[in-house]
Amino acid sequence: METATAMRLPDLQPPPVPAASDDGSLAARARDGDARAFEQLYKRHVARVLAVCLRLAGNRTLAEECAQDAFVKAWQSLDGFRGDASFGTWVHRIAVNTVLERHRTQLRQAAWITSGDEELMESVAGGDAEPGHGLDLEQCIAELPPAARMVFVLFDVEGHSHEEIAGMTGLAVGTSKAHLHRARQILRARLEA
Amino acid sequence: MKRLAILITYLALSLTAVAGTFTLMALTSSTAYAHNHDSDSDDDGDNHGSRSVNQIQPLNADGEVRIDNLAGSVKVVAWDKDQVQVTGTIGGMVQKLDISGDAKSLDIRVVLPHNVEDEGCDACADLQIQVPKGAHLEVSTVSADVEANGLTGQVHIGTVSGRIVLNSSASRIEAKTVSGDVQVVGSGKGASLDANSVSGTVHLSDVDGNVITENVSGDIKVMSRHITGLKMSSTSGNLTFEGTPLKGGDYNLNNVSGDVVLAVGSSPDARFDVSSFSGDIDNSFGPKPTRVSKYSPGMELHFSNGSGGASVSARTLSGDIHLQN
Amino acid sequence: MNDDKLKAALKQLPREVDPSRDLWPSIEARLAPRPRAVRPLWAYSLAASVLLAVAAGALWSVGLHHGNGTPQTIVAQGTSPQDTYFAQRAAYAEQSVETATDLAPATRAVILKNLHIIESSMQDMQGALDKDPNNPRLRALLFDLYQNEARLLAATQQAQAKTTARNSL
Numbered sequence: 001m002e003t004a005t006a007m008r009l010p011d012l013q014p015p016p017v018p019a020a021s022d023d024g025s026l027a028a029r030a031r032d033g034d035a036r037a038f039e040q041l042y043k044r045h046v047a048r049v050l051a052v053c054l055r056l057a058g059n060r061t062l063a064e065e066c067a068q069d070a071f072v073k074a075w076q077s078l079d080g081f082r083g084d085a086s087f088g089t090w091v092h093r094i095a096v097n098t099v100l101e102r103h104r105t106q107l108r109q110a111a112w113i114t115s116g117d118e119e120l121m122e123s124v125a126g127g128d129a130e131p132g133h134g135l136d137l138e139q140c141i142a143e144l145p146p147a148a149r150m151v152f153v154l155f156d157v158e159g160h161s162h163e164e165i166a167g168m169t170g171l172a173v174g175t176s177k178a179h180l181h182r183a184r185q186i187l188r189a190r191l192e193a
Numbered sequence: 194m195k196r197l198a199i200l201i202t203y204l205a206l207s208l209t210a211v212a213g214t215f216t217l218m219a220l221t222s223s224t225a226y227a228h229n230h231d232s233d234s235d236d237d238g239d240n241h242g243s244r245s246v247n248q249i250q251p252l253n254a255d256g257e258v259r260i261d262n263l264a265g266s267v268k269v270v271a272w273d274k275d276q277v278q279v280t281g282t283i284g285g286m287v288q289k290l291d292i293s294g295d296a297k298s299l300d301i302r303v304v305l306p307h308n309v310e311d312e313g314c315d316a317c318a319d320l321q322i323q324v325p326k327g328a329h330l331e332v333s334t335v336s337a338d339v340e341a342n343g344l345t346g347q348v349h350i351g352t353v354s355g356r357i358v359l360n361s362s363a364s365r366i367e368a369k370t371v372s373g374d375v376q377v378v379g380s381g382k383g384a385s386l387d388a389n390s391v392s393g394t395v396h397l398s399d400v401d402g403n404v405i406t407e408n409v410s411g412d413i414k415v416m417s418r419h420i421t422g423l424k425m426s427s428t429s430g431n432l433t434f435e436g437t438p439l440k441g442g443d444y445n446l447n448n449v450s451g452d453v454v455l456a457v458g459s460s461p462d463a464r465f466d467v468s469s470f471s472g473d474i475d476n477s478f479g480p481k482p483t484r485v486s487k488y489s490p491g492m493e494l495h496f497s498n499g500s501g502g503a504s505v506s507a508r509t510l511s512g513d514i515h516l517q518n
Numbered sequence: 519m520n521d522d523k524l525k526a527a528l529k530q531l532p533r534e535v536d537p538s539r540d541l542w543p544s545i546e547a548r549l550a551p552r553p554r555a556v557r558p559l560w561a562y563s564l565a566a567s568v569l570l571a572v573a574a575g576a577l578w579s580v581g582l583h584h585g586n587g588t589p590q591t592i593v594a595q596g597t598s599p600q601d602t603y604f605a606q607r608a609a610y611a612e613q614s615v616e617t618a619t620d621l622a623p624a625t626r627a628v629i630l631k632n633l634h635i636i637e638s639s640m641q642d643m644q645g646a647l648d649k650d651p652n653n654p655r656l657r658a659l660l661f662d663l664y665q666n667e668a669r670l671l672a673a674t675q676q677a678q679a680k681t682t683a684r685n686s687l
Binding site for chain 2: 551621628629632635642653655656658662666669673677681
């Protein structure tokens with residue numbers, strides 16, 4: 001058996017079996033200018049897109065704006081959609097980037113948290129957490145500090161690695177880990193009550 | 194046997210999908226949009242000889258203008274009127290200049306017949322377009338060069354081999370080429386700027402705000418004292434940042450085999466995180482780099498200057514990194 | 519530890535959330551008209567290559583799964599899986615450029631040349647990671663390379679679509 005590579009190589013997958021339902025052909029028609037076809041794609045994928053926007057943004061109004069922006073961007077970028085990922089995955093990625101773009105300032109400010117950082121140490125000690133009210137997880141996520149929320153959602157909800165999160169957000173890998181740690185600490189404290 | 198069944202299923206489904214796609218493509222009719230003016234209604238595809246154009250359309254001060262011209266040139270100039278004026282010449286092979294849309298959103302397209310082979314520039318159009326200065330501008334070309342001056346809204350320009358020159362105070366700027374050069378001078382305050390090429394050179398100067406710029410083999414040079422966030426990335430081209438790292442700002446320069454030059458003044462207020470796997474690092478102010486280990490060629494340099502208010506990182510695989518005054 | 523509570527709550531998170539109102543009208547109002555692509559040659563050759571790729575993929579996956587189900591590629595003895603991975607990745611990327619048949623020759627040459635630059639940089643990067651596998655800066659650089667490659671392939675497709683689209687209205 002060959003030694004495993006130390007890093008995770010992205011998959012070079014065999015082409016997928018073409019599905020009987022036709023996201024792909026709807027996308028082809030949309031690429032040709034068919035707005036009705038694009039509306040079908042919107043209907044199929046808006047709920048998933050909104051879920052990720054909502055959790056990343058923590059605010060419904062902003063999330064719905066970003067979801068709209070994502071579909072508009074998807075329409076504009078259809079020429080670049082090659083159909084090797086599914087349309088859902090592709091528009092989902094656009095949506096994530098849209099929300100992250102809106103939070104550039106907060107992400108930039110959060111970039112240099114190190115283990116010596118006072119703010120982080122305070123929250124680890126539980127200073128940040130309010131007494132829990134048995135609130136649901138969605139609400140708790142929405143109330144996390146912005147960078148911690150985004151890292152938590154990208155890692156624990158969306159399943160990205162810290163390297164990927166670093167690439168998407170501009171945070172260093174270590175900083176991403178620190179924010180994740182902080183988010184989990186706060187959430188556990190709040191769910192405890 | 195099972196694998197053969199899988200193979201047959203793959204082929205059957207793919208044939209069905211392909212056949213379905215053909216049928217859908219054949220049957221699809223795209224949504225119709227109103228077309229307002231043609232500059233030439235003769236569409237027999239013959240060479241009409243070069244013609245001049247002059248069209249005016251109303252456009253809201255913050256309206257959208259989209260310009261499609263494959264070859265030739267596009268020059269956009271901002272003005273104060275709530276109008277778009279298109280002047281210039283279109284080549285003999287050009288079918289027509291099509292302008293459609295309404296006061297919210299205009300589409301300006303140079304229409305060529307099917308299968309035109311562009312020998313010389315009969316298929317070119319050289320257009321000068323005046324637009325409201327707050328307009329949202331999008332330009333898409335293949336080989337046409339694009340120049341845009343004086344805009345304050347948003348500017349999105351994409352070419353394949355055309356050159357992009359942009360002088361503006363726009364709030365959002367996107368300039369992308371494959372082999373063309375990109376030159377951006379100025380931006381609005383706190384702007385968001387995205388400038389990419391593959392083999393062309395990218396020069397950004399006097400921009401203010403957040404900058405993302407990527408290249409593969411072309412060089413990138415960014416010169417500005419007002420950048421609040423910077424991400425520069427190349428594979429074999431050289432990266433140069435001449436400017437001032439600002440407090441709270443994040444400046445990342447990543448390269449593989451190309452060099453990185455950081456000319457950030459003699460006493461920048463920043464934390465530096467500089468490393469190269471096998472390239473050299475030299476620092477003309479502050480501490481000298483150290484070897485990562487005596488067994489590997491890698492060098493690194495981590496230090497803080499002043500109060501360390503900004504964070505600057507430069508990383509390469511084999512390219513050299515130079516920190517200069 | 520509250521790990522279980524958090525994990526359990528995460529499992530319950532719904533994958534989808536309905537909008538508070540229909541967002542389509544606002545989206546539709548912002549959709550600029552798209553140029554209609556010329557269908558014939560480009561579409562047929564794309565569909566044909568999809569067909570070939572699926573067939574090849576099916577054959578590939580038929581051959582791929584041996585005994586314990588771990589995917590292995592059929593390679594000559596003595597080739598490392600990494601070499602094969604990069605060779606396949608390069609072939610896959612180059613094939614995408616090949617299907618962009620309408621690009622000007624000069625543009626195609628630039629794209630292929632830069633693709634080679636990226637592919638060979640990936641190999642160099644892999645060599646470095648072999649020596650220093652947990653180096654986060656190297657991983658970040660590699661991720662940048664993947665993004666650069668994806669960007670290049672997307673730009674190729676866009677360039678192809680632009681060059682092909684001869685609108686006849």
